[in-house]
Amino acid sequence: MSDVRLDAVRKVYPGGVEAVKGVSLEIADGQFCVLVGPSGCGKSTLLRMVAGLETISGGTCAIDGKVVNEIEPAERDIAMVFQNYALYPHMSVYDNMAYGLRNRGTPKDEIDARVKEAARILEVEPFLARKPKALSGGQRQRVAMGRAIVRKPKVFLFDEPLSNLDAKLRIQMRVEIKKLQRALKTTSIYVTHDQLEAMTLADQLVVMNKGQVEQAGAPLDLYEKPQTIFVAGFIGAPPMNLVTVPEAGLPGLTLIERPAGPVVLGIRPEHLHEQPMGPDTLTVEIVVSAVEAVGAETYLYGALHGHGPELIVRVPGRATHAPGQRIRACAEASQLHFFNPQTGRRID
Amino acid sequence: MEKRVVFHGKLLPFLLLAPQLLVTLIFFYLPAGQAVWQSFLVQDAFGLSTEFVWFENYQILFAKGEYYRTMLTTAIFSSLVAFFSLSIALLFAVQADKHIKFATGYKTLLIWPYAVAPAIAGVLWLFMFQPSLGLVSQAIRAAGFEWNPLLDQNHAMALVVMAATWKQISYNFLFFLAGLQAIPKSVIEAAAIDGATPMRRFWTIIFPLLSPTTFFLLVVNIVYVFFDTFGIIDAATQGGPAKGTETLVYKVFSDGKSGGDLGGSAAQSVVLMVIVIALTAIQFRYVERKVQY
Numbered sequence: 001m002s003d004v005r006l007d008a009v010r011k012v013y014p015g016g017v018e019a020v021k022g023v024s025l026e027i028a029d030g031q032f033c034v035l036v037g038p039s040g041c042g043k044s045t046l047l048r049m050v051a052g053l054e055t056i057s058g059g060t061c062a063i064d065g066k067v068v069n070e071i072e073p074a075e076r077d078i079a080m081v082f083q084n085y086a087l088y089p090h091m092s093v094y095d096n097m098a099y100g101l102r103n104r105g106t107p108k109d110e111i112d113a114r115v116k117e118a119a120r121i122l123e124v125e126p127f128l129a130r131k132p133k134a135l136s137g138g139q140r141q142r143v144a145m146g147r148a149i150v151r152k153p154k155v156f157l158f159d160e161p162l163s164n165l166d167a168k169l170r171i172q173m174r175v176e177i178k179k180l181q182r183a184l185k186t187t188s189i190y191v192t193h194d195q196l197e198a199m200t201l202a203d204q205l206v207v208m209n210k211g212q213v214e215q216a217g218a219p220l221d222l223y224e225k226p227q228t229i230f231v232a233g234f235i236g237a238p239p240m241n242l243v244t245v246p247e248a249g250l251p252g253l254t255l256i257e258r259p260a261g262p263v264v265l266g267i268r269p270e271h272l273h274e275q276p277m278g279p280d281t282l283t284v285e286i287v288v289s290a291v292e293a294v295g296a297e298t299y300l301y302g303a304l305h306g307h308g309p310e311l312i313v314r315v316p317g318r319a320t321h322a323p324g325q326r327i328r329a330c331a332e333a334s335q336l337h338f339f340n341p342q343t344g345r346r347i348d
Numbered sequence: 349m350e351k352r353v354v355f356h357g358k359l360l361p362f363l364l365l366a367p368q369l370l371v372t373l374i375f376f377y378l379p380a381g382q383a384v385w386q387s388f389l390v391q392d393a394f395g396l397s398t399e400f401v402w403f404e405n406y407q408i409l410f411a412k413g414e415y416y417r418t419m420l421t422t423a424i425f426s427s428l429v430a431f432f433s434l435s436i437a438l439l440f441a442v443q444a445d446k447h448i449k450f451a452t453g454y455k456t457l458l459i460w461p462y463a464v465a466p467a468i469a470g471v472l473w474l475f476m477f478q479p480s481l482g483l484v485s486q487a488i489r490a491a492g493f494e495w496n497p498l499l500d501q502n503h504a505m506a507l508v509v510m511a512a513t514w515k516q517i518s519y520n521f522l523f524f525l526a527g528l529q530a531i532p533k534s535v536i537e538a539a540a541i542d543g544a545t546p547m548r549r550f551w552t553i554i555f556p557l558l559s560p561t562t563f564f565l566l567v568v569n570i571v572y573v574f575f576d577t578f579g580i581i582d583a584a585t586q587g588g589p590a591k592g593t594e595t596l597v598y599k600v601f602s603d604g605k606s607g608g609d610l611g612g613s614a615a616q617s618v619v620l621m622v623i624v625i626a627l628t629a630i631q632f633r634y635v636e637r638k639v640q641y
Contacts, residue, residue, distance in 0.1 A: 053537050074543040086534035090556045099552075100542035147542075 002064040002077075002154035002187050003029045004050065010058035011045050011211075019045045021211040022059065027204065030185040032178070036198035037208035037234070043191045044159055046208070050189060051080050051157050064154055074103075079148035080157040083164060085140045087132040087147075093119075094128040097146045104151075118146040121180070138169045145177070149184065156181070158190040162197065174200060195235055199223070207231045225337075229344040232266045232337055238299060240266045241311045244341055252285040252305025259338050259347050266337035269299060269312040272329040280330035286311055288325045293318060300327070380621060386614035405615035414591075415599075415616075422595040425509065426573035432513040434565060437520030438558075442550070444521075445528040455525070462518035466576060470583030473511035497585065501592025504585045508593050511584060512577045519572075520565050527561035528554070567631040571624055596620055 004027040011020040020042040027033045035043040048054040050061055052073035060067050068076050079100075087096050094115055101111045119125045122142040132140055141161065148156055161177075162170045178201055181188050192198050198205055199219045206216040207230070215227045219235075226232035232240045243265045245253065255265070267282065276283075286302035289310075298319035299312055306326075313329050321327065338347040390401045409415050444455055461469070476484045479496045488495040497503040531554060539549045555562075578597050581587060587594035587602055594602065597620060604613030 051537075051541060053540070073537075073541045078541065080538065080541050082534040082538060084532060084534055086532060086538040088535060088539070088553060090559075099539070099544070103543035103545075103548065147538075151542075 003027060003031075004033075004155060004187060004189065005062045005065075006046075006050075006059070007062070008059035009046065009049060009056055009061055011042070011049060011054060012057040019211055020049070023208075023211075023213055024059075025206060025213065025216065027187060027189065029187055031203045032181050032188045032190065032201055033204045033206060034190045034192060034198040034202035035206045035208055036192055036195055037214075039193060041208040042211040043193075043208045047157055047159055047189055047191045050155070051078055052076050077154045078157055079151050079153040079155075080159065081141075081144045081148050081161045083160040085132070085144040085161075085164075087140060087143055089132055092129050092131060093124060093135070093143050093146075096132065096143055097150050100147065100151050114150045114152075115146075118150045121149070122146045137165050138173065141165065141173055145180070149180070154187065156186050156188040158188065160192055161190075163192070163194070170197075177201065196237060199235065205235075207234055209234075225346070226266070227346050229264055229266070229339045232339065236268055238269050238312050238314075240268045240337070241272075242266050242339075243304070243309045243311070250304060250308055252308055254283040256281045257333060262341055263347065264339040264341050264344075266339060267331050267335060269314040271331050271335035272311075272313045273331070274313075274315065274327060274329055276330045277332065279332065281333040282331040282336055284311060284329050286313065286327050286329060288321050288323050288327060290323060291319065291321050302327070383614045383617045383621070386610060387618045388611075389614075390611045401611070405611045406619075409612060409615050409619075418591070418594055418596055418599045421505075421591075421593065422574065425505065425512075425577075425593070425595055426570055428505075428509045429512045429516065429573045429577070430566060430569040432509065433516040433520055433569060434562065436513070437517045437565075438524050438562075440517065440521050441524035441528055442554075444525055458521050459518045461515050464515065466515065466579030467583045469511050469515045470508075470580035473507060473514070473580075474584045477507050477510075497589075499589055501589055504589055504593050508577070508581055508584050511580045512573060515580070516569060516572055520569065523561055523565055524558065527558045531557050563634070564631065567627055571627055574620065574623065 004025075006023055006025040008022045008024055009020060010018065010022050012018050023042075023046060025033070035046060037043050045054060049056050050063075052068065052071065056069045060069055062068065063076060063078070088099065091099065097115045097118060098111050101114060106114075115128075116125070119128055122145055124139060124142045124146060127135060127139060127143075132143065135143065141164075144161070158177075162173050165173060174197055177190075190198075190201055192201075202219050204216060205219045205222050207214045207222065209230050214234075215222055215231045222231055222235050226235060226240075229242060233242055243250070243253070244262065245255065245258070245265050246262045247260075249255065258265075265282075272284070285305055286300070287306040288300050288302040290301040292299040292301070297317065298315045298321070300315060300319065300321055301310065301312055303310055313327070315321070339345060340347055387405050388400055388402055389398050390404065391398050440458055444451060444458070464472070474482075476482050477495070477497055479485050479498055485495050495503060497507040535553060535557075536549060539553045544552060574595070575597050577595065578601065581593055581595060581598050582601070585593045587598045596616065600613050600616045600620065603609050603616065607613070
């Protein structure tokens with residue numbers, strides 16, 4: 001039983017740069033929390049503060065109800081998986097996993113049992129005697145995970161653990177991490193810049209930008225109801241179309257119902273369709289400039305009315321569209337998002 | 349794909365290599381060859397007649413007990429200097445690797461002694477530790493210790509060890525610092541999370557990971573102590589008192605120049621040459637392989 005609670009956590013570096021500007025988060029026991037955001041948004045710094053590798057400039061971080069601000073990393077009962085795996089290059093896989101237990105004076109036979117158990121779970125048993133340099137990227141990743149799980153810590157911390165792997169392995173490991181976390185039920189905080197990884201792994205998804213939390217919640221809640229323009233543009237691939245619509249409207253764009261004043265209109269490419277389906281509120285006329293076929297679907301890129309803002313439309317299956325073609329796409333009222341252009345916040 | 353410059357014709361590459369080859373030939377191979385040749389010769393005291401004697405110079409050398417004594421002195425001297433200069437430099441490098449204030453100034457000051465010529469370093473330490481006038485000697489004497497490197501062999505040894513160590517720390521420091529900075533920070537952090545105390549972190553992670561650097565420096569330091577400390581010894585003790593600080597390289601000089609035994613001195617320098625070739629071979633062979641993880 002171990003939850004993590006951050007209360008107005010701040011990080012100010014010497015020199016005055018504020019990397020984290022007051023983040024409050026509650027991560028329930030056993031929850032998989034993913035911090036996602038562009039590089040430099042403070043997500044890694046936040047994770048390192050939980051780990052104890054960075055001092056906390058303001059606010060408190062509590063693990064299992066105990067404030068850990070002044071507690072050494074070793075005493076926090078956490079385990080961390082690093083982006084470059086950070087395996088001890090001069091030690092065998094076995095010793096890598098046993099190191100943390102030995103430092104804590106665990107009895108030898110228990111170390112042996114735990115390391116073998118972890119090796120079995122992560123399928124690295126054949127490599128126990130090898131040095132890390134004799135392993136592939138994926139195997140190193142497993143060893144790094146093994147080193148984390150043998151200790152049975154209260155919290156797992158992951159710092160972009162998959163970003164050094166190739167695309168195929170990344171998806172495979174992503175699924176395995178999720179399964180492992182489900183099986184062990186250990187509270188986890190996972191940092192990534194990959195929104196797809198974030199969406200698929202998270203129980204609680206936290207989108208960060210410029211040192212602050214933009215929105216936190218279930219992944220699909222963020223997808224369906226982004227609270228800010230930033231979240232709207234960050235979650236989903238290809239990204240949501242965001243068009244600034246002045247009070248007087250835009251040529252080529254018909255909106256039946258809309259909030260008063262200038263707004264930013266958000267509509268996902270997958271919610272624009274060519275055939276009108278019942279009561280469509282939005283109709284756009286686009287001149288196609290590029291066609292991207294990815295197999296299961298096709299993305300059409302084009303400018304509104306030929307010279308307006310750029311929009312993306314997803315068409316299922318193969319498309320016969322050609323650049324220069326003029327198309328009309330519609331969307332239902334329930335799929336539209338409106339944001340205040342000044343504050344960037346959602347208008348409901 | 350690797351891009352390579354291809355020279356058509358052979359003249360240009362040879363011309364480009366010529367200056368370095370000439371320097372190597374004139375200043376390294378020629379004197380080395382001369383030494384080998386001379387080691388087979390015996391000259392009379394006035395240099396009027398020269399006789400080719402094959403290995404007689406070597407036989408005489410190894411038959412005399414004093415050569416073994418010099419070897420022992422060199423062994424003691426080099427192990428002391430290598431041990432102290434490596435361990436002190438490592439200590440300094442570990443400190444400099446931490447985020448400290450004035451790190452740049454600290455590093456610059458540490459590197460300075462390396463720029464001092466060996467003879468000047470010897471004189472510097474000689475003055476500081478000169479029994480009657482030296483500043484440090486006066487302090488030592490005031491503390492009630494009878495310090496006299498001019499008479500006591502152990503004191504003289506301590507003096508040249510200090511001077512040689514002091515000069516070599518800079519070099520070792522630079523390599524250790526570079527070695528420390530090449531260790532990924534996350535590995536140290538992982539060890540910290542794994543519950544290793546800073547002391548344990550050093551001995552179980554940092555020190556093993558530095559072993560290639562340490563081994564390289566050990567070989568370089570031994571070569572340094574064998575050869576480059578000549579200036580220090582000549583300026584500080586001249587091998588004395590009673591040959592207590594006479595190393596192999598200093599004996600080459602004193603037997604050849606002061607003793608006038610050119611053949612014997614050449615034989616000694618050939619022995620030294622073999623030692624340094626062996627050390628270099630060990631280094632080339634093992635530094636890339638054995639000491640790696």
